[in-house]
Amino acid sequence: MLDWLVAYLLTCAVEIPLVVALVRRLGWAPGSARPLAETVAIAWALQLTHPLLWLVGTPDVARLVAAEVAVTVVEGTALAAWATGPCGADRSRKTWDRAMLVAVVANGSSLALGLLLRLLLA
16 A cells, blocks of 8 residues: 555656646636636546556556556546636647647656656665
8 A cells, every 4th residue: 555655646746747837838727716726636636547557557568558548548538628628728639639648748757757766766
């Protein structure tokens, strides 16, 4: 359980600030009274995929890649829905592509850091 908690906190520390910075750069801001708070909440909500990924387990590279792709698609889809909903972004392929790119950057960054730390601490 401690291993999962450390991995989860590391993932949150990497991905949440990245997602917030990237979606703000894209101009995706909800029309709520507290847009930054809502954006941080959405970025944190995307982290709900982490326990599922951890439970599935990734004993080999092929399963790790498949699981990361699945998580990225789920998170990118959720970001696209949020962008085109409360943020009012166009319902276009461009918005979908940008949402997927944000998910790829965030997940790729946390995965790369996690693998690097695993190598250094092994």
